[in-house]
Amino acid sequence: MTSGESVTVPVSDRKRPQRFAAILRSQMRNIAPFLTLICLFGFFAAASPSFATLDNLGNILTQISVTGIIAVGLTFVILCAEIDLSIAAIANVTGIAVAYFTLQESYVNIANVPMPGWAAILLALALCALLGLVNAFGLTVIGIPSFIMTLAMMQIAAGISALLVRGQIAYKVPPLVSTLGSTSIGGIPWIVIVAALMLLGGHLVLTYTRFGRYVYMVGGNREAAEYSGLNVKLILGSVMVISAVCAGIGGMLGVAHFGSAQQNEFDTYLLDSIAAVVVGGTSLFGGRGGIGNTIVGLFVLGVLNNGLDHVNIDSFLKILIRGLILLAALVINVYAQRLRERTAD
Amino acid sequence: MPAGPKPILELHDITKAFGGVEALRGVDFALSPGEIHGLVGENGAGKSTLMKIIAGVHADFSGRFILDGRETRFRSVRDAHAAGIAMVHQELSVAPDLSVAENVFLGNQPTNRLGLVQWRRMAREAGEQLKRFGIDVDPMSRLGDLPIGLQQLIEIARVLFSGARIIILDEPTSALSPPEVERLFATLKRLRDEGTSIVFISHFIEDILRVSDLVTVFRNGRKVAETRAAETSKPALIEAMIGKGREALEETYTHDIMLPPPAEKPVVLNASGLSLARSLREVSFDVRSGEVLGIYGFMGCGQLELARILFGKLRPDQGTLAVAGEQKAFRSTADARRAGIAFVPESRRDMLFHQEPVYKNISISVLDRISSLLLKPSRERAIATRQVEQLRIRPAAVELDLGMLSGGNQQKVALAKWLSYPPRLLVLCEPTRGMDVGAKNDVIHIVRDLRAKGLAIIVLSTEPETVLSLADRVIVLKRGAVVREFSNERISKDRLLEAA
Numbered sequence: 001m002t003s004g005e006s007v008t009v010p011v012s013d014r015k016r017p018q019r020f021a022a023i024l025r026s027q028m029r030n031i032a033p034f035l036t037l038i039c040l041f042g043f044f045a046a047a048s049p050s051f052a053t054l055d056n057l058g059n060i061l062t063q064i065s066v067t068g069i070i071a072v073g074l075t076f077v078i079l080c081a082e083i084d085l086s087i088a089a090i091a092n093v094t095g096i097a098v099a100y101f102t103l104q105e106s107y108v109n110i111a112n113v114p115m116p117g118w119a120a121i122l123l124a125l126a127l128c129a130l131l132g133l134v135n136a137f138g139l140t141v142i143g144i145p146s147f148i149m150t151l152a153m154m155q156i157a158a159g160i161s162a163l164l165v166r167g168q169i170a171y172k173v174p175p176l177v178s179t180l181g182s183t184s185i186g187g188i189p190w191i192v193i194v195a196a197l198m199l200l201g202g203h204l205v206l207t208y209t210r211f212g213r214y215v216y217m218v219g220g221n222r223e224a225a226e227y228s229g230l231n232v233k234l235i236l237g238s239v240m241v242i243s244a245v246c247a248g249i250g251g252m253l254g255v256a257h258f259g260s261a262q263q264n265e266f267d268t269y270l271l272d273s274i275a276a277v278v279v280g281g282t283s284l285f286g287g288r289g290g291i292g293n294t295i296v297g298l299f300v301l302g303v304l305n306n307g308l309d310h311v312n313i314d315s316f317l318k319i320l321i322r323g324l325i326l327l328a329a330l331v332i333n334v335y336a337q338r339l340r341e342r343t344a345d
Numbered sequence: 346m347p348a349g350p351k352p353i354l355e356l357h358d359i360t361k362a363f364g365g366v367e368a369l370r371g372v373d374f375a376l377s378p379g380e381i382h383g384l385v386g387e388n389g390a391g392k393s394t395l396m397k398i399i400a401g402v403h404a405d406f407s408g409r410f411i412l413d414g415r416e417t418r419f420r421s422v423r424d425a426h427a428a429g430i431a432m433v434h435q436e437l438s439v440a441p442d443l444s445v446a447e448n449v450f451l452g453n454q455p456t457n458r459l460g461l462v463q464w465r466r467m468a469r470e471a472g473e474q475l476k477r478f479g480i481d482v483d484p485m486s487r488l489g490d491l492p493i494g495l496q497q498l499i500e501i502a503r504v505l506f507s508g509a510r511i512i513i514l515d516e517p518t519s520a521l522s523p524p525e526v527e528r529l530f531a532t533l534k535r536l537r538d539e540g541t542s543i544v545f546i547s548h549f550i551e552d553i554l555r556v557s558d559l560v561t562v563f564r565n566g567r568k569v570a571e572t573r574a575a576e577t578s579k580p581a582l583i584e585a586m587i588g589k590g591r592e593a594l595e596e597t598y599t600h601d602i603m604l605p606p607p608a609e610k611p612v613v614l615n616a617s618g619l620s621l622a623r624s625l626r627e628v629s630f631d632v633r634s635g636e637v638l639g640i641y642g643f644m645g646c647g648q649l650e651l652a653r654i655l656f657g658k659l660r661p662d663q664g665t666l667a668v669a670g671e672q673k674a675f676r677s678t679a680d681a682r683r684a685g686i687a688f689v690p691e692s693r694r695d696m697l698f699h700q701e702p703v704y705k706n707i708s709i710s711v712l713d714r715i716s717s718l719l720l721k722p723s724r725e726r727a728i729a730t731r732q733v734e735q736l737r738i739r740p741a742a743v744e745l746d747l748g749m750l751s752g753g754n755q756q757k758v759a760l761a762k763w764l765s766y767p768p769r770l771l772v773l774c775e776p777t778r779g780m781d782v783g784a785k786n787d788v789i790h791i792v793r794d795l796r797a798k799g800l801a802i803i804v805l806s807t808e809p810e811t812v813l814s815l816a817d818r819v820i821v822l823k824r825g826a827v828v829r830e831f832s833n834e835r836i837s838k839d840r841l842l843e844a845a
Contacts, residue, residue: 208719210712216701217709223695226658228709228762229682287700 029281029288029336033296033329036279040300044307051310058189064276064302065195066091066254068295071273072202073246075294076239078277079206080219081286082146084243086135088270089157090128091251092263096161098124098177098252099170099261110168117174124252125245131157132244136237146240154270161263170261173252181256191253198246203291215239219286271326276301279329281336300325351414353378353542354399354511359408361394363749368394369406370566376511376542381533383557383574384546386586387753387781390563392546393435396513399544400432401425426452431509435516436694439500441489446471448488449503474506475499479528494521494643494807498529505532512536513544518552522643522807523842530556548781550579562586583782605817606833610634611669613801614686614770616655619664624650625825628664632770632801637792639816640805641841647825648805649691652774655803656688657681669769682710685769689759691778691805696759697747703758704729704743710762732761736791753784760791770801777811789814809838 024031045052070087077084100112101120115123131153138149173181180190206212214235218225226232250269255261280297282289304325308318352375361369369391376382384392397403398410401419410417412428419425425432439448446464447454449471455463471484480498488496501517514533518526533543533556547553553560554574562570562585570585610633619628624647632638642648653659655666657675666673668684675681681688687710690696698706708715708725715724729743736757738750747758756776763771776792777785792815796802804815812819819836821829821844829844 210716210718210720213705213709213712213720217698217705220698220700221695224697225709226678227656227688227690227696229656229678229688230709231677231679233677234679287698 028339029283029333030293032332032336033279033281033293033300036325036329037296037300037303040303040307044303044310048307048310051307056306056310060299060302060306061192062189063306064298065189065191066250066257067269067272067276067301068195068298069198069250069253070247070269071276071294071298072198072291073239073243074273075202075277075282075289075291076206076215077146077243078274078282078284079215079286079289080236080239081222081284082139082236082239083274084135084146084150084240084247085270086131086150086153086157087243087247087273088266088268089154089161090131090244090247091254091269092266093131093157093161093164093251094124094128094248095173095251095255095265096164096170096261096263097127099173099255100164102170102172102174104170104172108168108170108172110165110170112170117176120174121177121252125248127160128244128248128251129241132241133237135244136240139240140233140237158263165261165263167263171259173256173261177252178256181253182259191257194249194253198249199291199295202246202294206290211235211238216287219283219288221287272301275322275326275329278333279326281333283336284330284333297329300329352376353413355409355411356395356399357409357411359395359398359406359410361398361403361406368566369398372408372563372566372568374561374568376544378510378542379537379540380559381537381543381545381557383553383560384544384563385548385550385553385560385582386563387783390586390781391566392563393515395563396432396515396544396546399425399511400430400513402432426509429508429510430513431504431507431511432513433501433504433515433517436692437493437497437500439488439496441487441496443488444468444485445475445482445488445491445499446484448499449474449484449506451503453507475502478502478505478532479525493649494525497521498525501529505536510540511542511544513546515546516548517545518547518549526552550582553582554579586782601835601837602813604819604831604833604836607818608633608636610636610799613669614655614803615667615670617665617667619651619654619661619666621647621650621654621659621661621825623825625654625661628822628825628827630820630827630830632803634769634801635796635799637796637802637804637815637817639812639819640803640822641807641809641812641819642822643807646807646822648807648822649774651822652688652690652772652803652805655681655770655772656686682768686772687763687768687770688772689763689774689776691774693752693755693759697755699748700746702744703733703738703747703750706747706758707732707743707762707765711765714766728765729761732765735764736761737787753780753787756780756784757787757791760788764795767795767798767800770803771795772803772805774805775807775811776804776815778806778808809841812841813838 050056070091074084074087098120100110101115101123102117103114104110104112135150135153138144139146180194183190206215214230217230218232218235222232251266254266258265276297277294278284278297279300280289280293280295282293304322308321354376356372356374359369359372360367372391372395374395386392394403398406401422401424404420440451446468450467455466455470457463468484475482475484478498480495480502482491482495488499498521501514504512517529521529537543545553545557557574560572560574560577560582561568562582564586612631613634614632617629620626628651630638640648640651650659654661657678657680668686673684704726707729711728715721726743733741733743738754738757738761747755750758776788780788792802804812806812813836819831819841820827821841
């Protein structure tokens with residue numbers, strides 16, 4: 001047919017490099033974070049003999065596990081071009097809840113409600129799922145932008161945490177949680193295994209299931225998804241719940257990992273999780289990226305945080321450096337989007 | 346080359362590729378002061394690409410760009426603006442939340458010495474400019490509250506009165522009513538007589554012939570003809586556009602068409618008393634299986650809202666819908682899809698995923714039929730490949746990103762996604778808008794095939810030709826109400842326009 005002939009124009013051989021450049025440009029989002037990781041790793045390996053050891057690799061893996069678990073759900077949310085600012089607070093309240101429903105030592109001055117371990121875990125999971133549902137309700141039914149809705153939820157979850165612990169610290173969690181959070185099997189910490197399994201599960205859902213496809217399509221063009229007869233609100237609501245539950249699991253294991261449950265314990269995890277997802281190359285505009293990107297992002301952050309401890313550097317400067325790296329990643333993220341749009345124009 | 350004054354703009358040997366696909370190949374183009382230059386060509390022929398190069402949108406091309414006799418190169422739209430070049434793009438680009446006046450002065454609001462915006466002066470001047478253009482609206486009203494046709498006119502007005510000396514209009518008339526087109530042409534001619542150079546792109550060849558001095562024809566990224574408008578004709582231009590050896594495909598619909606008597610088939614959809622705020626009043630109609638119902642009306646008559654009610658995107662304030670005799674209250678578009686209703690909106694951008702491959706665009710609407718939990722990519726590709734063959738989508742590569750396809754082929758993909766499991770009712774908004782002759786004809790054939798298979802089809806359009814070429818029965822909407830139904834009688838473009 002006549003209408004499409006113009007795009008079937010064959011590409012002459014002298015144009016090959018141009019096409020290669022086009023592919024390179026469209027893959028910028030995946031290549032740049034990976035290059036960043038290699039550069040950082042190379043730099044720290046050269047700067048410190050203690051960095052590139054098997055032991056330290058294990059340290060890095062453990063250090064990024066809690067962030068990794070939380071980032072799984074956040075990846076779903078960002079792929080839909082939404083944001084969840086309540087993840088750290090939900091992680092915190094879930095960790096506190098699981099301790100609240102566990103019998104504490106007598107010197108812990110918390111009016112807790114002891115229950116069997118399985119019941120405590122289920123109640124904690126129900127709590128984070130419920131908070132996720134409230135996020136979902138606000139976003140899809142009432143129509144509050146996720147940025148504002150989850151900002152409110154951040155405060156609500158912090159409030160529930162405060163009410164439960166009242167400034168005290170709880171230590172005991174159910175045996176299953178403390179096993180997964182703070183012990184190892186065959187030299188590998190359970191928490192690393194859980195993080196790996198959750199990342200794998202997230203990847204499988206996003207790549208091989210119908211729901212995963214819908215997530216990408218809703219993020220790619222919400223209007224088009226709606227006009228294709230997808231239940232966009234259901235999908236957006238689901239990702240908010242998934243995000244809250246992942247945060248809750250991260251929170252429970254985190255509490256076991258740190259050995260205590262207290263207020264504001266997870267505050268740094270909000271920025272770290274968002275940074276991991278975005279640094280990895282998942283588009284803030286939705287529809288591009290995935291768990292693979294998040295894993296690269298986790299390692300970039302993990303290597304950076306860990307590596308800065310191995311080189312002699314002002315610990316106050318570390319914070320600034322992390323901020324600058326995050327900024328650079330954001331610039332690449334937005335720039336990659338623009339390059340791709342231009343290529344597909 | 347016709348003799349004339351020294352050209353203000355000359356392009357030599359322009360070549361531009363997108364990701365390995367050449368959109369323009371060695372094109373020469375010249376524009377003289379005080380000239381209206383018409384551009385025609387099928388979708389994807391390269392017209393818009395060339396104009397975007399002139400307007401500074403595409404900075405990356407090869408060839409020589411000579412403005413006022415000096416070789417230049419724009420790095421951005423801003424550079425082009427500074428050089429006095431302005432363009433109205435095919436897609437509306439206005440700020441709906443700002444006032445009419447702010448839109449007219451977008452980017453160069455009048456300010457006082459302190460740098461503060463002079464609101465009263467801006468409103469007064471905007472009002473005066475729009476009146477000269479035949480638009481009488483309150484300059485302080487919110488632009489988004491006006492009908493789309495009026496918004497488009499205001500966008501055109503902004504560019505026309507921006508003082509630019511080269512003005513490019515890409516499909517400016519597609520959303521305009523006939524009197525609005527008249528006013529636009531009168532203004533264009535006046536600007537030309539004042540020395541402005543105008544490039545006018547349109548699929549409406551009559552419009553091109555009426556308003557242009559020179560006409561250039563593009564085909565497949567090349568310039569294939571340039572003639573004086575007075576020395577050519579519509580058939581000659583169509584032949585140049587689509588190549589030799591083809592029949593003139595487009596009918597003019599100036600003669601009467603006989604609508605068939607209503608078929609004795611089951612009613613697929615019954616709408617009764619649909620009302621929506623200020624948009625629709627008591628709209629009722631039936632569609633039967635194997636029938637195409639045309640819904641015609643000018644821009645803003647309520648057809649966009651009606652279509653969205655049928656697909657569950659909007660909920661009516663009053664009235665009911667029944668699908669195959671069963672009352673339905675759609676709570677989402679997913680409900681409507683499950684009831685067997687398919688929908689293609691008037692804008693392709695709202696319907697398609699440009700960064701995703703063609704096959705995912707086609708399979709999205711049927712994923713829940715072919716997989717419960719896990720995706721079946723090979724099944725998806727098979728379905729997409731079959732649709733690509735049936736609808737003759739080119740290039741026939743289901744792995745290609747949708748954005749690489751030309752507009753007409755994208756429109757076919759928007760149809761294809763609904764056809765692998767045929768729906769009961771297909772709602773098409775402006776199915777042929779902005780399409781070239783060949784692609785238009787393809788769509789007409791597709792719709793007729795579907796009708797023969799027993800689908801009920803509703804075609805909503807502001808273009809009389811579209812309705813006349815497709816419909817078995819026509820209802821005319823005016824300010825949200827049904828004012829006329831044509832069935833089993835003679836109909837023509839004149840009568841349709843008269844009724845609206």
